[in-house]
Amino acid sequence: MxxxxxxxxxxxxxxxxxxxxxxxxxxxxxxxxxxxxxxxxxxxxxxxxxxxxxxxxxxxxxxxxxxxxxxxxxxxxxxxxxxxxxxxxxxxxxxxxxxxxxxxxxxxxxxxxxxxxxxxxxxxxxxxxxxxxxxxxxxxxxxxxxxxxxxxxxxxxxxxxxxxxxxxxxxxxxxxxxALRERTGDALELAQVFLKRFSHHYKLPPKSLHPDTINHIIKHNWPGNIRELENVIHREFLMSETNQIQFGNHSPTQSLDKERLFKNAKANAIAEFERAYLYKVLEQASGNLSEAARIAGQERSAFGKLARKYGIQSSV
Ligand SMILES: Nc1ncnc2c1ncn2[C@@H]1O[C@H](COP(=O)(O)OP(=O)(O)OP(=O)(O)O)[C@@H](O)[C@H]1O
Ligand SMILES: [Mg+2]
CATH class of the missing domain: 3.40.50.300 (P-loop containing nucleotide triphosphate hydrolases)
Known part of the structure; x- marks a missing residue:
C-alpha cells in the first residue's frame, strides 16, 4: 500500500x-x-x-x-x-x-x-x-x-x-x-488518531480515553460512521475537563435515574439506622425520652422530633 x-x-x-x-x-x-x-x-x-x-x-x-x-x-x-x-x-x-x-x-x-x-x-x-x-x-x-x-x-x-x-x-x-461497525478494531484506532490530531491542531496537551469509553467506542453501533466518531471525539476533546475523556457509558436520563436510585438508597439506610438507634437508646432509658436524649447526647426537643418522625409518642 x-x-x-x-x-x-x-x-x-x-x-x-x-x-x-x-x-x-x-x-x-x-x-x-x-x-x-x-x-x-x-x-x-x-x-x-x-x-x-x-x-x-x-x-x-x-x-x-x-x-x-x-x-x-x-x-x-x-x-x-x-x-x-x-x-x-x-x-x-x-x-x-x-x-x-x-x-x-x-x-x-x-x-x-x-x-x-x-x-x-x-x-x-x-x-x-x-x-x-x-x-x-x-x-x-x-x-x-x-x-x-x-x-x-x-x-x-x-x-x-x-x-x-x-x-x-x-x-x-x-x-x-x-460501515464502521463492520470494521473490527477500526473505531478505536481512528478515535486514538483523531485525539492526537485535535491535540496537535489546537496546540493543547494530549488526552486519553477512559477504559469505559474505550469499551463504548468498541461496542457502539456508529450509525453516522466515521463522521459521527470524529465529531464526538472533537467535542469531547474540547469539552472534557480532565485529561481522560469519558463519554457514552450512560445517557443523561440513565444518569438521572442512577442519581435518584443512590439518593433513595442513602435515605433508606439513614432511616433504618435512625430507627434502630432510637429503639436502642429508648430501651436503655426504659422508654423515657428525656433520659434517652441524654444517653444519645442530644437536646430533648431535637430527640423528641426524631422520635415523632418514627411514630414514637413522648410518654414522659
Ligand atoms: N478511513 C478514514 N480514515 C480517516 N478519516 C476518514 C476515513 N474515512 C472517512 N474519514 C473522515 O470521515 C468524514 C466523513 O468522510 P466522507 O465525507 O468521505 O464520507 P461520506 O461517505 O462521503 O459521507 P456522506 O455520505 O455523509 O457524504 C470525513 O471527515 C473524513 O475525513
Ligand atoms: Mg460525501
Whole structure:
C-alpha cells in the first residue's frame, strides 16, 4: 500500500484493507466508478484517494453535490452556459466539466439527479462531448467520473427514478464502503488518531480515553460512521475537563435515574439506622425520652422530633 494513501485512509481491519487494495486498483485504470456506502463511511475520501493515485492527480478533482444543486441549474453548473442563456445568466460560464478537464469529476449523491440531468450525463459519458446551455457548439472534455450514493439503486431503478442505462455505465467499477461497525478494531484506532490530531491542531496537551469509553467506542453501533466518531471525539476533546475523556457509558436520563436510585438508597439506610438507634437508646432509658436524649447526647426537643418522625409518642 502506498504510504500517503495509508496516511489518509485510516483503518487496519481486514475489511478496510481490502477496500484500500480495490482503491489502488481502481486508481490505475480509467473507467467510471461508483462508490456506495452509508453516510459518513468515507465515500468522498475514497474518491479523492482514487484521483490522487491516478495519472490524473496533477489535474483537478472537482466535487459536485448533486443533491444540493437546484434542478433548474444542474445542467448549466455541469456543462456551462452562454451569456443570456437564461434570465440570471449575466455572463458565460464554462461549467464544472470544463473545469475538471484532464481530472476527475466527483458526482456526490448522484441518485438526486433529475431524469433530465441523468440524460445529459449519459450523453457526456457516451462520447465525452457536451454543449453549454444556450450554445450549439459541441465541446470535448477528458473527464473521469466517479459517482457516490448511499441510496439503494435497485429500489430507485424499480420505481423508475434512475435510468438503468446510466447505472450500467457508471458502475463498471464499484466500491462499497463498509460501515464502521463492520470494521473490527477500526473505531478505536481512528478515535486514538483523531485525539492526537485535535491535540496537535489546537496546540493543547494530549488526552486519553477512559477504559469505559474505550469499551463504548468498541461496542457502539456508529450509525453516522466515521463522521459521527470524529465529531464526538472533537467535542469531547474540547469539552472534557480532565485529561481522560469519558463519554457514552450512560445517557443523561440513565444518569438521572442512577442519581435518584443512590439518593433513595442513602435515605433508606439513614432511616433504618435512625430507627434502630432510637429503639436502642429508648430501651436503655426504659422508654423515657428525656433520659434517652441524654444517653444519645442530644437536646430533648431535637430527640423528641426524631422520635415523632418514627411514630414514637413522648410518654414522659
Ligand atoms: N478511513 C478514514 N480514515 C480517516 N478519516 C476518514 C476515513 N474515512 C472517512 N474519514 C473522515 O470521515 C468524514 C466523513 O468522510 P466522507 O465525507 O468521505 O464520507 P461520506 O461517505 O462521503 O459521507 P456522506 O455520505 O455523509 O457524504 C470525513 O471527515 C473524513 O475525513
Ligand atoms: Mg460525501
Amino acid at each position: 502506498n504510504e500517503s494513501l495509508r496516511f489518509h485512509l485510516l483503518g487496519s481491519s481486514q475489511k478496510f484493507q481490502d477496500i484500500c487494495i480495490q482503491i489502488e486498483k481502481i486508481a490505475k485504470v480509467e473507467a467510471t466508478a461508483l462508490i456506495t456506502g452509508e453516510t459518513g463511511t468515507g465515500k468522498e475520501m475514497a474518491a479523492r484517494a482514487i484521483h490522487y493515485h491516478s495519472n490524473r492527480s496533477s489535474k483537478p478533482f472537482i466535487p459536485v453535490n448533486c443533491g444540493a444543486l437546484p434542478e433548474a441549474l444542474i445542467e448549466s453548473e455541469l456543462f456551462g452556459h452562454e451569456r443570456g442563456a437564461f434570465t440570471d445568466a449575466k455572463s458565460a460560464s464554462p461549467g464544472l466539466v470544463s473545469e475538471a478537464d484532464g481530472g476527475t469529476l466527483f458526482l456526490d449523491e448522484i441518485d438526486a439527479l433529475s431524469l433530465k440531468a441523468q440524460a445529459a450525463i449519459l450523453r457526456f459519458l457516451q462520447d465525452n462531448t457536451y454543449r453549454r446551455v444556450g450554445s450549439g457548439v459541441q465541446r470535448q472534455a477528458n473527464v473521469r467520473i466517479i459517482a457516490a450514493s448511499n441510496a439503494d439503486f435497485n429500489r430507485l431503478l424499480s420505481i423508475g427514478h434512475f435510468r438503468s442505462d446510466l447505472i450500467y455505465r457508471i458502475n463498471v467499477l464499484t466500491i462499497h464502503m463498509p
